[in-house]
Amino acid sequence: MTRQELINLIRLKQSFLCIGLDTDLGKIPRHLTSLEDPIFEFNKAIIDATIDLAVAYKPNLAFYECYGVKGWESLTRTIDYINTTYPGQAFTIADAKRGDIGNTSQQYARAMFDKPSSGLEFDAVTVAPYMGEDSVKPFLSYPSKWIIVLALTSNKGAEDFQFFKSLDTRLFEQVLIKSKSWGSEENMMYVVGATKAEMLADIRKIVPDHFLLVPGVGAQGGSLQEVVKYGMTKDCGLLVNSSRNIIYASNGTDFAIKAREEAGRMQKEMHYLISAI
Amino acid sequence: MTRQELINLIRLKQSFLCIGLDTDLGKIPRHLTSLEDPIFEFNKAIIDATIDLAVAYKPNLAFYECYGVKGWESLTRTIDYINTTYPGQAFTIADAKRGDIGNTSQQYARAMFDKPSSGLEFDAVTVAPYMGEDSVKPFLSYPSKWIIVLALTSNKGAEDFQFFKSLDTRLFEQVLIKSKSWGSEENMMYVVGATKAEMLADIRKIVPDHFLLVPGVGAQGGSLQEVVKYGMTKDCGLLVNSSRNIIYASNGTDFAIKAREEAGRMQKEMHYLISAI
Numbered sequence: 423m424t425r426q427e428l429i430n431l432i433r434l435k436q437s438f439l440c441i442g443l444d445t446d447l448g449k450i451p452r453h454l455t456s457l458e459d460p461i462f463e464f465n466k467a468i469i470d471a472t473i474d475l476a477v478a479y480k481p482n483l484a485f486y487e488c489y490g491v492k493g494w495e496s497l498t499r500t501i502d503y504i505n506t507t508y509p510g511q512a513f514t515i516a517d518a519k520r521g522d523i524g525n526t527s528q529q530y531a532r533a534m535f536d537k538p539s540s541g542l543e544f545d546a547v548t549v550a551p552y553m554g555e556d557s558v559k560p561f562l563s564y565p566s567k568w569i570i571v572l573a574l575t576s577n578k579g580a581e582d583f584q585f586f587k588s589l590d591t592r593l594f595e596q597v598l599i600k601s602k603s604w605g606s607e608e609n610m611m612y613v614v615g616a617t618k619a620e621m622l623a624d625i626r627k628i629v630p631d632h633f634l635l636v637p638g639v640g641a642q643g644g645s646l647q648e649v650v651k652y653g654m655t656k657d658c659g660l661l662v663n664s665s666r667n668i669i670y671a672s673n674g675t676d677f678a679i680k681a682r683e684e685a686g687r688m689q690k691e692m693h694y695l696i697s698a699i
Numbered sequence: 700m701t702r703q704e705l706i707n708l709i710r711l712k713q714s715f716l717c718i719g720l721d722t723d724l725g726k727i728p729r730h731l732t733s734l735e736d737p738i739f740e741f742n743k744a745i746i747d748a749t750i751d752l753a754v755a756y757k758p759n760l761a762f763y764e765c766y767g768v769k770g771w772e773s774l775t776r777t778i779d780y781i782n783t784t785y786p787g788q789a790f791t792i793a794d795a796k797r798g799d800i801g802n803t804s805q806q807y808a809r810a811m812f813d814k815p816s817s818g819l820e821f822d823a824v825t826v827a828p829y830m831g832e833d834s835v836k837p838f839l840s841y842p843s844k845w846i847i848v849l850a851l852t853s854n855k856g857a858e859d860f861q862f863f864k865s866l867d868t869r870l871f872e873q874v875l876i877k878s879k880s881w882g883s884e885e886n887m888m889y890v891v892g893a894t895k896a897e898m899l900a901d902i903r904k905i906v907p908d909h910f911l912l913v914p915g916v917g918a919q920g921g922s923l924q925e926v927v928k929y930g931m932t933k934d935c936g937l938l939v940n941s942s943r944n945i946i947y948a949s950n951g952t953d954f955a956i957k958a959r960e961e962a963g964r965m966q967k968e969m970h971y972l973i974s975a976i
Contacts, residue, residue: 579831
């Protein structure tokens with residue numbers, strides 16, 4: 423999906439909501455667990471219930487890998503379902519935080535983008551910056567595919583290294599400064615946690631036009647208004663993720679209805695905030 | 700596998716060789732490609748041919764993920780083969796470079812260590828430090844399992860951030876300083892590229908007893924003698940990885956024989972170097 427297509431989706435749906443499909447067998451409704459592929463059935467119901475409210479879906483791969491081969495089957499079915507049932511209607515993100523030496527990152531790129539090889543075709547993948555340019559660039563050779571580089575994450579451990587400071591520059595700023603030349607606003611985004619919303623002003627000085635993927639609203643305590651205040655651009659420039667608050671809004675047979683209600687509540691707020699730009 | 704068991708293996712085999720199972724369908728002998736699971740058959744032959752010469756095997760997960768579900772099946776079969784055919788005879792490393800918020804890293808730990816959940820049981824997993832303590836600690840709750848934290852990698856991109864400097868401390872040193880308190884020498888190792896062997900002296904000042912996993916000998920240009928000179932401890936303290944030089948020593952029907960010859964050449968050199976400690 424191109425940047426313009428993503429912006430069009432945001433305008434059409436009046437939403438910049440990304441739903442995190444962090445699907446945990448221990449948390450989904452019990453009536454699903456006797457089905458052959460409960461994770462896929464859960465995801466399918468969530469997607470069907472929210473496709474007009476969300477512009478992106480983001481499965482975190484850990485929640486699939488923990489079930490091994492069976493988990494990868496559920497993941498593959500989920501992405502295939504979005505791509506075939508709702509083509510062009512949602513931006514898909516592999517939240518994988520991959521990164522390795524160049525030769526190896528090429529294989530990760532195939533895993534996420536090259537359907538004939540892996541059976542999977544996402545629009546974007548999250549990548550970890552620690553190993554530098556050659557660990558990230560192989561992902562950029564796929565037209566209309568994106569990388570989303572970890573800059574400032576939403577967890578407590580973000581303090582450990584991301585704020586490591588050289589003269590006036592903190593590591594997360596150095597990541598932004600260096601990496602932004604590796605691609606462009608057309609194929610790179612950054613992860614910036616909502617729990618550090620006030621940092622978005624500093625970040626926008628370095629990457630004024632890049633889209634930011636913002637986790638941490640909801641369960642982790644971040645505020646949507648703060649994120650918009652400091653991070654929104656004329657093209658919106660934000661994808662705000664919510665996972666647990668939406669997908670586990672209920673664990674009864676009404677889980678999809680309740681997920682839709684919660685997604686709708688966020689979309690309404692987003693519609694109001696977008697209309698100001 | 701405990702640290703003492705690993706040291707015993709190194710003494711028994713007079714080797715600290717780790718073989719990287721970066722198995723690429725485009726590079727394995729053509730006579731294997733018509734089999735049902737060529738990647739597993741290739742790995743099995745390499746393992747059978749080298750089990751007395753190598754102390755560790757390290758599949759890089761990218762080379763399996765790029766084939767999607769089928770790749771995960773090959774990976775699962777490979778680790779299961781080692782664990783059941785050669786129990787206690789090899790240390791297995793998931794070269795996965797994972798790391799995410801705590802709740803999510805817990806799922807990655809299940810993926811790598813919890814066989815009833817994922818079908819996989821490695822001894823160790825490589826992790827990326829960028830997201831800090833809570834991204835790493837969940838892996839440490841499994842007894843006798845290890846994390847191997849990226850410190851200084853063997854690729855060109857290592858220069859981009861790992862040398863980012865605050866006063867006298869470079870980021871890779873800060874990673875060592877901070878992270879070594881998260882676990883102990885009994886459950887943590889570090890990745891240090893052989894292409895930066897002279898840095899090993901600086902690294903040994905911070906982590907004198909931790910095992911180091913050293914990639915980059917061979918295809919990437921690192922020297923075994925240099926690594927030993929600066930990195931070896933009284934317990935050896937090194938696992939030196941070689942991938943392409945060994946597993947692709949030949950692409951004919953003699954590939955396993957040639958892999959054994961190449962592994963044997965390294966083991967002889969290692970035997971000589973170990974005997975000095």
